[in-house]
Amino acid sequence: MLAPDATLEDRRRSRPAVPIYRGRRLTLAPHRRAPDPANLLEIRRWVRQARGPTALDVFCGAGGLSLGLKDAGFTILAGADSDPASVETHLATIGGLGYLGDLADPGDFLERLEVWGIEHVDLVAGGVPCQPFSRAGRSKIRHLVESGVRSPFDARTTLWRSFVRIVDALQPRAVLLENVPDLAAWEDGELLNEFRDSLEDLGYRTAARVLNAYEHRVPQHRARLFVVGLRAGREFKWPRPAKRTTVRDAISDLPAAPPAQREERLDYAGPSTALQKRLRRGVPRRDADAIYDHITRDVRPDDAEAFALLAPGQTYKTLPEHLRRYRCDIFDDKYNRLSWDGLSRSITAHMARDGYWYIHPEQNRTLSIREAARIQTFPDWFRFAGEPSHQYRQIGNAVPPLLAEAVGRALRRTLSTRGRPPQRSRGGFREDLLRWHTKNARNYPWRHTRDPWHVLLAEVCLHRTRAEQVVPVYEALIRLAPSPTSMVENADTARDIMRSLGLRGRADLMIDMARVIVERHGGRTPETREELLDLPGVGDYAASAVVVFALDRRVVLVDTNTTRIIQRVRGLERAGHWHFRSETYDLADSKGADAAFNYAMLDLGALICRPSQPLCSQCPVTKDCMAYQSRRYLPRQAQAQGGGR
């Protein structure tokens, strides 16, 4: 027994670790209907005879996306991935052809497709590896780049360029890309815009949206970005939300299993919920009373004690101190017990390391491999090649099959309709907006500059301040300090100017900023987003403003004004930044959100599309505005809105 005053270090040392146990590697035979990979004639015949719309799954992983698309009626001709076990899983479960190789350069893959006789497919789908874009991964990678461990030119852009090259080579009727939502926030949306631009350049009309898995029968908090590209002016209709399911719906029928349960096959009594019945579909008759891979991790004695004390919804912090091995100031959610009637947290590849976020609702252990697969909505006949930790990784990285199926069905519906040119040509909104703006633009001195330093000055002054108030300050500052160097030299005078005009708090910030530019960048205002964000007082908005107004790049400036406009025009209630950016991408047309577009949006928000009592009668874009249109057709809302006069 340890003394009550034992340090964290003492407690750690005293704890017996669970002995390392390496699970059995599972080997899977190829699907019985898959062509023999050694027999080229057979492969070509198989490709020729493929029915229904055909698809290719690149970066296929275990095949969650493939399975969903298959269930939606697509024939998956081939899956490609750089991970051997994933390709093995894909070949065994999905069938078709498998390509094992690095797709950073897709040349070899494209050659192989040609050899196989695959010259055309209806759909190219894929989940480009997402770790570089995801939340916790991003900063880690930045850290690694800074410390020189990793090259900044990592695979994150090459991989989607590969994807575009494959699309270009095969010219499919449709394209589907899956990724983590943070891809949309990367570079303030520029990366996603570039990706969509390159598809649009190839003749695809693109749409992007973040879908929540729990809206498509998957009992899990899991938001994923989907980008769809369609030829021939087709309009994609996103799948409608379905009835939600819970953890209970997914796993309540599985037999109780102790920690360290290693039996591959256990007796099974049968499904009880609709979801369980769905996930038992396709299980061979001989396995009707068996469940596979209900394999669990061992649990350390101290963790077992902690799990026992942890009710669903309770946090790590509430545990007695002797059971907290991890620093409490960082982790308040190190452990998480699932609740029967709730959603699971997102099943991630991290399950291969520890399962602390996924403690079984009743049993004092983390989720078994089968339970993780169930919560990802993999059917019970679906097994994963490799060692247990590798199986967890494949499950965590997969697109939930039922979510993929929902998107796949929506795609099939769209593809089966005749392509029609869109009713309004794209660009209507942009043209109308800019035409209005040529006569109605507000004229501010900072709108005439293309000097990054001047834009920066203006943005710092404008933060939470009315533009009219900023005009004299800005003009005086530009005269006094046309460059960061002169700002440092005239720091006292600059401070006086700003103080006299009531922007006192901002003065020191601006002088700091100038000093850093002089010291770190030789007096030249930096031109990359990272360097701009590193300056004191520069946030996302200011960095984007510099990039758009001074450097000719195309980024949507998301603030309360533009958000409000998009909200009204698109009829959205509440949505994340990514959503607004995505909608703005559509409205901004092929020229994108350049300086002209952003200025016009800012002015529209300030002059016409005001927070209260918008001047819809003078608005140039009512044709495209859902709020305006629906008010017209819903007189009750119009009264409610107009009641205040």
Add this chain to the structure above:
DNA sequence: GTCCTGTGCA
């Protein structure tokens, strides 16, 4: 395979 330490965005 296991343990420990985080970050980013709304």
Add this chain to the structure above:
DNA sequence: TGCACAGGAC
């Protein structure tokens, strides 16, 4: 501030 999802060392 809370919530949702990471990676490295050994």
